[in-house]
Amino acid sequence: MPSRRPVDRAPSLPVEAFLEGYSPKHRAIANHLRSLIHRTIPEATERVRVGWRVIGFDLPKGRRSPFFAWVFPERQHVHLGFPQGVLIADQDRLMDGEGITKRARWLTYTSVEEIDEKVAERLIRAAAGIGELPPDAFG
Numbered sequence: 062m063p064s065r066r067p068v069d070r071a072p073s074l075p076v077e078a079f080l081e082g083y084s085p086k087h088r089a090i091a092n093h094l095r096s097l098i099h100r101t102i103p104e105a106t107e108r109v110r111v112g113w114r115v116i117g118f119d120l121p122k123g124r125r126s127p128f129f130a131w132v133f134p135e136r137q138h139v140h141l142g143f144p145q146g147v148l149i150a151d152q153d154r155l156m157d158g159e160g161i162t163k164r165a166r167w168l169t170y171t172s173v174e175e176i177d178e179k180v181a182e183r184l185i186r187a188a189a190g191i192g193e194l195p196p197d198a199f200g
Contacts, residue, residue, distance in 0.1 A: 074109040076116055083134045086172070090139040091116065093173050094132045094181070101185045105129075115142075120192045129192030130185060133167070141181060142167030143188040150187070155180060 119126040146166025156166035
């Protein structure tokens with residue numbers, strides 16, 4: 062889970078090349094989540110953040126491109142995460158991260174079938190809305 066900005070801006074890597082290092086099952090989860098993000102927020106751009114080992118999603122907003130979500134494949138599972146997730150209403154406490162990070166929150170999946178698209182879409186929309194806030198809104 063990304064915790065801070067990498068010091069160097071490593072050149073981007075094609076998403077497909079990045080995902081080659083993972084099992085077909087985890088590639089399928091990651092690709093499903095990527096599609097879900099693009100379907101929910103069509104203007105979102107994606108790029109591999111090599112230093113964090115995540116596929117990051119940004120909102121192009123003029124000169125700013127706030128980072129609002131990530132897909133983070135690991136050997137055992139895949140995370141759908143939100144850098145400002147602490148600001149997203151999560152009454153059912155579905156997201157992990159509390160007590161681990163100050164702001165980031167995420168969902169974890171071990172199969173495509175586990176993905177509740179309605180829940181994920183709601184969280185993605187909320188994260189994108191937070192991403193549109195001015196940078197000084199986060200303290």
